[in-house]
Amino acid sequence: MRTTVGIIGGGPSGLLLARLLHNAGIDSVVLESRDRSYVEQRQRAGILEQATVDVLRSAGAGARLDREGLVHDGIELRYDGRAHRVDFPSLADGRRVWVYAQTEVVKDLIALQLAEGGPLFFGAEVQAVDGADTERPVIRYTHDGREQTLTCDYVVGCDGFHGVARNAVPEHVRTTYERTYPYSWLGILAEAPPVHDELIYAHSERGFALASMRSPQVSRLYLQVPNGTDPADWSDERIWDELDARFALDADPEWRLKRGPVTAKSVLPMRSSVTEPMRYGRVFLAGDAAHIVPPTGAKGLNLAAADVIVLARAFEHLRSTGSTEQLDTYSDTCLRRVWRAEHFSYFMTTTLHTDPEQSGFDTRLQLSQLDRIATSPHAAAELAENYTGLPLA
Ligand code: RFL
Ligand code: PHB
Numbered sequence: 584m585r586t587t588v589g590i591i592g593g594g595p596s597g598l599l600l601a602r603l604l605h606n607a608g609i610d611s612v613v614l615e616s617r618d619r620s621y622v623e624q625r626q627r628a629g630i631l632e633q634a635t636v637d638v639l640r641s642a643g644a645g646a647r648l649d650r651e652g653l654v655h656d657g658i659e660l661r662y663d664g665r666a667h668r669v670d671f672p673s674l675a676d677g678r679r680v681w682v683y684a685q686t687e688v689v690k691d692l693i694a695l696q697l698a699e700g701g702p703l704f705f706g707a708e709v710q711a712v713d714g715a716d717t718e719r720p721v722i723r724y725t726h727d728g729r730e731q732t733l734t735c736d737y738v739v740g741c742d743g744f745h746g747v748a749r750n751a752v753p754e755h756v757r758t759t760y761e762r763t764y765p766y767s768w769l770g771i772l773a774e775a776p777p778v779h780d781e782l783i784y785a786h787s788e789r790g791f792a793l794a795s796m797r798s799p800q801v802s803r804l805y806l807q808v809p810n811g812t813d814p815a816d817w818s819d820e821r822i823w824d825e826l827d828a829r830f831a832l833d834a835d836p837e838w839r840l841k842r843g844p845v846t847a848k849s850v851l852p853m854r855s856s857v858t859e860p861m862r863y864g865r866v867f868l869a870g871d872a873a874h875i876v877p878p879t880g881a882k883g884l885n886l887a888a889a890d891v892i893v894l895a896r897a898f899e900h901l902r903s904t905g906s907t908e909q910l911d912t913y914s915d916t917c918l919r920r921v922w923r924a925e926h927f928s929y930f931m932t933t934t935l936h937t938d939p940e941q942s943g944f945d946t947r948l949q950l951s952q953l954d955r956i957a958t959s960p961h962a963a964a965e966l967a968e969n970y971t972g973l974p975l976a
Contacts, residue, residue, distance in 0.1 A: 586612040587702070588898065589722045589735035591709045591748050593622055595685060596870030596887035597741030598692035598703075602642050604893035605700045609902060610712060611702055612733055614724050616708035616742075619693065626772065626847060628685040629784075629795050630655075630881035631802055632972030633678040644691050644841075652683035653796070655781050658970070660957070662786035663950055664833035667957040672968035674960065682782075684797050686953065687783055708733075712738050712751040716864035720751075736865070737910075739894065743889075744856070744870040745967050752863040764853040764877060764932060766790070766938055769808045769817055775843025777802050784935055785830050787951060788946070791879075791936040792829035794840065802843070805878075807936050814848045816902040822848075853932065854876035855925055861890070861914040869894060876928035885972055886924050890917050927969040 588604055590597045593615030603946040604611045615622060631639075631652070637643045655681050657670045671679050696703045707726040714720045715738070722733040742750020749757070777796035785973035797803050808817075808823055823842050832838045856875040861868045870887030893916055897909035934952050938945065955962045 584612065584730070585734040586610055587736045588612075589720070589733045589738045590614070591712075591722065591738065591740050592746060592870075593693070593703060593705070593872065594740035594741060594743055595688055595692070595871075595884055596891050597739070598689060598696060599638070599642070599888055600739060600741060600869065600891040600895060601696055601703065602644060602692055603638075604892065605696075606896060607895065607902070608643060609898055610701050611911065612903070613696070614707040614709055614726075614733065615703065615705050615815055617705065618721070623686060623690050623693065625689075626686065626731070628850070628878070628884035628925075629797065630884040630885075631681040631683050631688070631754075633680065634892075634974070635885050635970050636681050637685075638758060638888060638892055639688065639691075641823070642901055644688075646976070647687065648681065648689055649685070650681050651880045652681040653798075653838070655680050655682060657781050659779065659781055659783045660781055660786075660953060661830060661832070662953045663973070664831060666783075666832060667953075668768060668781070669963050669967055669970075671967045671971050674964040675971045676968075678967075678971035680881075680971055685872045687754060688884075689766075701877055708893070709742065709747055711747060712740075712746055712777045712866055715751040715866040717901045718865070723915050726809045735897070738866045739871045739891075740866060740868045741870050741891070744875050746872045746873055748860055748868060751866040752858070752868070756860070756863055757858060759856060761857075762855040762929070765810060766807050766813060766880065768793075768805045768851045768855060769812060769814060769822070770803065770805045770847075770849055770851060771822060771845050772797065772847040773802045773804065773843045773845050775799065775841045776800055778840045783830060784931075784938075787829040788827050788833075788937065791824070791825055793879075794826075794830065799944065802841075804840070808850065809853065809939070809947075812850050814850050818846070819845045820921050843877075855929055857918070857921055859923060860919055862910075867894060867910075867913060869917075874925070876925055877932045878928075879931040880919065880924065880928035881930050882924040889920055893917055907953065917929040918919065921975060923969070927953055
């Protein structure tokens with residue numbers, strides 16, 4: 584088999600790239616190792632930036648998002664027993680964010696791809712990419728128990744943090760910058776109405792907590808827990824009690840979350856990682872295959888979308904002008920945005936979580952920073968601009 588653009592991975596970045604290329608009349612093949620229902624059910628991101636929503640709409644994937652997505656104009660920061668709202672549109676040039684789960688984005692893109700797009704194979708596990716620095720790179724994969732090859736003009740690795748495409752960049756060319764954190768998140772889904780109409784990010788001496796949502800009936804909640812925590816050690820009641828303790832408000836001692844049946848529970852480690860460059864020869868890396876952020880800034884999915892927007896434009900430019908100029912600057916263009924999002928995610932994470940080794944001094948610095956955001960429009964605007972997404976390059 585052969586194609587113009589071979590895409591490894593059918594997560595949000597691979598599926599969105601395939602859709603953008605299809606709309607531009609460029610053919611592609613998507614190879615995804617998992618089955619369709621696994622990819623559609625994987626619980627992950629919840630927040631879409633304005634630019635991500637705009638591209639989904641213009642790509643023809645915005646209909647259900649416009650019906651079911653929840654528009655949010657701000658977030659609440661809770662610290663030291665107090666609540667402070669950060670208003671996005673007034674601080675960030677009218678931009679806002681949408682609550683629309685990654686599971687739903689993926690379902691919408693898969694349905695479109697199968698109905699109108701090029702081939703999308705599930706259960707197709709890629710082993711390696713050969714000849715990254717040649718004119719015809721070849722993807723080797725297994726499908727239906729048989730070893731197969733896909734010959735491409737270009738290959739894009741959209742295969743996430745544990746993917747294989749990164750290995751196509753030789754070790755002497757590749758540098759990975761990494762940071763781990765001394766805590767994880769325990770995440771739950773609950774059949775309980777969200778307690779508030781916007782997300783609440785809480786700093787507390789007991790650790791970070793986040794109240795998010797999936798719909799007016801379903802809450803998504805997170806608690807900072809030690810690395811290596813077994814979710815089985817956290818009964819539903821213990822989770823709700825701990826959440827209530829971390830969100831406690833001095834001015835409203837009766838404030839409680841609305842409780843309901845917990846339908847999913849899992850522990851997620853946190854990591855920051857960037858691999859440079861995001862391109863070698865005719866192989867490009869996009870999304871989590873090239874970079875990971877801790878989820879506190881809600882940036883991962885949006886960065887993945889930003890990468891493939893830049894890449895799809897570069898392929899269109901090549902097709903209409905014959906120039907590889909935009910493909911040649913892809914890595915530098917994306918890395919500028921990636922490092923900004925890395926910094927913001929690191930900032931949100933380290934400002935809101937309690938490091939098990941942190942001193943009283945460190946806690947005072949965090950509270951002082953949160954107070955600065957609450958009292959200075961400049962500090963609040965810095966948060967709002969980054970959270971809602973900096974304009975695309
Ligand atoms: P994905 O989603 O990991 O998809 C990669 C796909 O590649 C497939 N694959 C292979 N296929 C073929 N052959 C191989 N050898 C393969 N190896 C892997 C995999 O099966 C998979 O389908 O990467 P992609 O597309 O780059 O998308 C990135 C996003 O998934 C990720 O950044 C976000 O989920 C991060 N994230 C969040 N991002 C946000 O923007 N806003 C949020 O609110 C947000 N919350 C989150 C998050 C991530 C979380 N977790 C679990 C890490 C909350 C959480 C809890
Ligand atoms: C989510 O709803 O899953 C979510 C929201 C905001 C974050 C991370 C995750 O920062």
